[in-house]
Amino acid sequence: MIESWRWYGPLDKIELGEIAQTGALGIVNALHEIPYGEVWTREAIAARQTMIADAGHGQKWHVVESLPIHERIKRGEGDLTELFASYRQSMANLAAEGLTTICYNFMPLIDWTRTRLDHPLKHGGTSLRFEQRQICALEMFMLERDGAENDFSPEIIAQAKQWYDHATEDDQTKLVAAIMAGLPGAYERYDVASMKEALKLYDGIGRDDIRRNYARFLAEVIPAAQDLGMRFAVHPDDPPRDIFGLPRVMSNAEDIAWVFAQQDVVENGLTLCSGSLGANPANDVPAIARKFSDRIHFAHLRNVAKDPDGSFEEAAHLEGDTDMVELVSVLLGEEQARKAAGREDWELVWRPDHGHELLHDIGSGTHPGYPLLGRMRGLAEMRGVIKALSHQNVKFN
Secondary structure, eight states: OEEEEEOOGGGOSSOHHHHHHHTOOEEEEOOTTSOTTSOOOHHHHHHHHHHHHHTOSOOEEEEEEOOOOOHHHHHTOSOOHHHHHHHHHHHHHHHHTTOOEEEEOOOSSOOSOOSEEEEEOTTSOEEEEEOHHHHHHIIIIISOOTTGGGGSOHHHHHHHHHHHHHOOHHHHHHHHHHHHTTOOSSOOOOOHHHHHHHHHTTTTOOHHHHHHHHHHHHHHHHHHHHHHTOEEEEOOOSSSSOBTTBOOOOSSHHHHHHHHHHTOSTTEEEEEEHHHHHTSTTOOHHHHHHHTGGGEEEEEEOEEEEOTTSOEEEEOTTTSSSOHHHHHHHHHHHHHHHHHHTOTTOSOEEEEOSOOBOGGGTTSOOOTTOOHHHHHHHHHHHHHHHHHHHTTOOOOO
8 A cells, every 4th residue: 555645735834855754755736726627737737746756755646636626517507518628628637747546526615524623632632523513503503504403403403502602703713714624725715604605506406416416527527537547536525414504425335336336437436535434423434445445546544533413523543433454454455456456556545634733733834634743643553554464464355
């Protein structure tokens, strides 16, 4: 398995030299400064590759995360011919520069969502957390979303009302800022008023509509990916449930099977994110990985600890609810199978995801969820698991 590290390019406060010191020489990157819908030129892609090479650490850009999808495509709004053409041109330009794996997601409006970015841990560090009472307070009492009361239990609604009644303006501002933190790169940040307006654009758009728009996206890009020798790897919803009244369509095994059925070719694949899938109590992450192993093109290894009310927080990589040793065993077994079959893409690229803020990470201003020391701890823990299992010299399941 190829160790990698998500780097935000010039926007990142963590330098390539620091990443090299972690031992991860694979880079996961994107041109976050380019607005959604615009073409990534070969010149811009090559310039980023040169930046990585010129750092002199032997690092290589392995995975594009992400080539974002314009919201109009997700809504199926208007004439999308130009947007699809631009997307395919970006794909062609990436392939021409040797980049052939694209991680992406189809989450409407909001990317990964947390309600707190600095939840205190017993040992003094902090973690990302998704709190049901706070998301309920935002939806019901701040956004005043119609129908939000149907999405939460009476107990959560009561807790949300209590939080809202005692929340200061600063508390509410921090909550909205935490929600917005999941959007990387050149994107719009919303306050409550503008988020209300953005949500109106999805009025009347249900799960079947999102699926239909997603199926069209796949029909537009996967044949091009086949021609270009590229692999697409969809990232699961985070959290894996509807949120803000927006349907999410990549939250469990049934959703993954549906995505693969739309374009039943190896190029239409999965980013196996153990944390995103693991936030759904119904998901058996190692079983999902085993079921779809031949279509996994990229892996995010992280863990979450869940509460009975649906809240969850980022856990240390080996301390959450998902059996990461079993999961790694599945991934190593898939590598063995691919190598035996002569597949050129037999080695799986993986990266540690969403680490705790520890020691000098705290207050350093790195992108939320992407500190240096916390991810390095996760990298070291998972590296140890991979090496230990690999040295057993057995055939994995």
